[in-house]
Amino acid sequence: MDLSTKVKSDIEIAQEATIKPIKDIAQKLDLHDEELEPYGHYKAKISLDVLKRLETKKDGKVILVTSINPTPAGEGKSTITVGLGQGFSKIGKKAMIAMREPSLGPTMGIKGGATGGGYSQVIPMEDINLHFTGDFHAITTANNTLSALIDNHIHQGNQLQIDVRRVVWKRVVDLNDRALRQVIIGLGGPIQGIPREDGFDITVASEIMAIFCLATDLQDLKKRLSRIVVAYNIHREPVTVADLGAEGALTLLLKDALKPNLVQTLEHTPALIHGGPFANIAHGCNSVIATKMAAKLADYVITEGGFGADLGAEKFLNIKARFAGIKPEAVVIVATIRALKMHGGVAKSDLTQENVEALTKGLSNLQKHIETIQAFGLPFVVAINQFVTDSKSEVDKIEKWCADNSYPVALAQVWEKGGEGGVELAKKVLDVIKKVENNFAPLYDVSSSIEDKVKTIAKTVYGAKDVEFSTKAQKQMVDFEKFGWNNLPICMAKTQYSLSDNPTLLGRPTDFTITIREFRPSIGAGFIVALTGDVMTMPGLPKVPAALKMDVNEEGKAVGLF
């Protein structure tokens, strides 16, 4: 990445791009006219009927992009995902990208987004980063309709005997709004409802977002929604959406949102951008429906998981792939020399200086993630996302290290060169798919105990010595067995910055214990969340929010967005 001031910003590159009408992109995918629902000229929703029409067609190959533990230096996982898709197109393969939708909160908060960067972006980036086709608004509305129905039920007589101290369903906004984290609602006397403690999460943390991304069709969506546990009654038994009878209305509110959104990259590679659950208290992948649809429409599907391989890839493989019956063909593990140096102990301000020693030390982090992907039995390629500040000695070092260990590696210059910069990576991926044996299997059996499942993840994926369960967590495991919730996969909520549960331990920490503080049942989504510390489900705004630089110019164009 050229950091000189002459470099164009992402939004400038995106706005100068030639964008094709979305119906042209759809045509290349052999979509029928009536299967495309245009949203303006450059975005469209695709009817779920496509999945029925192509039911017997052989699936394309799914390639998962993941990374080392993220650092403030930036890894560029989304940029590689987009660039790799463009790279596949460049070498004549029918490829498609399947990514998450950005959340508006971080967009308005901190400069940054989830549409790639440089010459590897999905466009129209302003639309995708703002309201897009309204999916997140539909999820916010469904979430808060449920909240209104719960409080109304209590207010109107509370037939289900909900314990107002044990309502676990929170309201959401798709914004960074710390003042809503802990609130008291229902004040003002008897006609304003029952006062109780509540809180708001950001929309991407809603269980409905996770459900939306794991549902296979509308009826499956409804079934999952009906299972959501919203509260406990005075006998401490779970109260569900089905008990309230709200699953029909929630499904209706999500009916159109459930159709995947088609857009294109700067080089016109088709992309489905759909859903976007948090990668801590949820599984952090785009929707199952989009990934499966992409596999029907293209020969190669490039998709990603949130955060590093310890969270994103682990959950993609143990939760999403398992539920959806997806067998990935290969995994791309993204790293940058800058980030590896940070894992080796270099401060962010010193990253422009060559430091082969720190790089060598930091490679231990990459090493651990490689071992994790190997534990899943999957072929992989290491992708080095190149920056202009990377020195030749540093690049040589990493290439030699990969060669010594027989790790397939490719340099990627997708930010600067778009698809051309991803050709080497695409070829290497094709190569490992062809030559390396694929023995993919999830790491644990869902029928094993909650304790065993957590221990498997902590030891195999994080490299932990042991796992401790708090008294509360131990009690919960007993309750969950009673409620019949023990046969579900585990969704770990852990810091993304470290393999351990301590965000300051970079590189490859050893000899550490993971502490499970508490569990949260996401019965609709179909997993048990294991919390290893404080998990932020509502971010705050920085001192100078990005929003304050945003504007619309005289021609009606977005400015200041990124």
Add this chain to the structure above:
Amino acid sequence: MDLSTKVKSDIEIAQEATIKPIKDIAQKLDLHDEELEPYGHYKAKISLDVLKRLETKKDGKVILVTSINPTPAGEGKSTITVGLGQGFSKIGKKAMIAMREPSLGPTMGIKGGATGGGYSQVIPMEDINLHFTGDFHAITTANNTLSALIDNHIHQGNQLQIDVRRVVWKRVVDLNDRALRQVIIGLGGPIQGIPREDGFDITVASEIMAIFCLATDLQDLKKRLSRIVVAYNIHREPVTVADLGAEGALTLLLKDALKPNLVQTLEHTPALIHGGPFANIAHGCNSVIATKMAAKLADYVITEGGFGADLGAEKFLNIKARFAGIKPEAVVIVATIRALKMHGGVAKSDLTQENVEALTKGLSNLQKHIETIQAFGLPFVVAINQFVTDSKSEVDKIEKWCADNSYPVALAQVWEKGGEGGVELAKKVLDVIKKVENNFAPLYDVSSSIEDKVKTIAKTVYGAKDVEFSTKAQKQMVDFEKFGWNNLPICMAKTQYSLSDNPTLLGRPTDFTITIREFRPSIGAGFIVALTGDVMTMPGLPKVPAALKMDVNEEGKAVGLF
């Protein structure tokens, strides 16, 4: 309206209708391809460039539909608006409808909507009544982004010295959620922000909704947004959006929503459905941009104001028409025999029985609204929205009363017969436009004092004897003059059920006083709200919310919606 069980429901009629591709509707309006932004196949947004292209074209004639004071018997103002548009089409006129977008809260709460009824509906009704093109979600997001920026400003050092007890900007959701009316936010210690009292309104009550509906273009939108008063500082001076520097981001969030939405009626008459502010604390009309665009695209524009003529028409004429430079050609005053009988003292359960005496008594309500429209110098037609329960003697009575008073009247059967049932009304409207002198002028000069403006409305429109101002309201008038807010029109917040400020006084109350409890400055919208009593800005859900009957069937179609 045939109330027998054999009658089809609105959603059944709407779903069985033949709907034309929206591009065919656009073609009839001579819209250029690039001016149409399709949202699926049956909805589209229209680029604001149309207004520039047709700047010099002569405007079509605007016809305002209003009604008597609403009663639980139902007046069917929206149904008449749609049916009249269809009636104009039937007699070969190029007509277009301009209406408000429905709010999701009431849709999920009480059976009902704002898309007309029977054979006079705008379609696709499920889409319009649910998320539509996301305009309200964009307004909700802009409103709550501003809230997050205010609380973040206070948390990050409060440079503007905002008095946390005097933050007047509230958060919103587009739902009926009584538990959010009064809340305490910012709990949980120093990193969660500053604790303070807050409350949520329904989205249609947001000042941003009113601004959105009065803005003439993007730059005017930004200017209005920047003027919003969000709080007072410790010196009791107003703090605005411009002080926070947030107007650019808010404009960006509303950029696409500002384009009017094109749909069609059951008989393919084009309709612009855009914006929907409350008719109590706001002005209750669809967007200025949509009304003006409709006037450029058609020869006759049928539009409506919220509630009865004392609120909706008064505000349309004194606020919207004044700001936008719209001169209505005629007003249609809708009444039903059922509702007039209620104004004459009949209980809802007795409405099916003939009662000419009560009808005669109830006509006093219609009489007052006719006088109001006459005071504005406008031609009008009384429209009787016919029900099968109306007896011949009752119909004869009302026709004779109109004849005796020389009031133009037409019977409308638009619910049952669609446009055919609106032909008589359409012809009568054309007739009065041609023959009756139009001396339209707003009722007051904006430069007169706040007190005088309120008195003019109360006396001329409501028939009040006098107006009392509370001590608080009197103090506010002094403050507002100091802040330079006295040259703005007044937006009355009054019960819709009575001409007075007492909802139980039906018919035509006399000898009553209107009490102004408090003012609220809507400086962005450009008016001063005068509150005459408790105004509900966040409705609650009923014991059995409509949402609980909603569902999606096996074919993916909406059911239980209306």
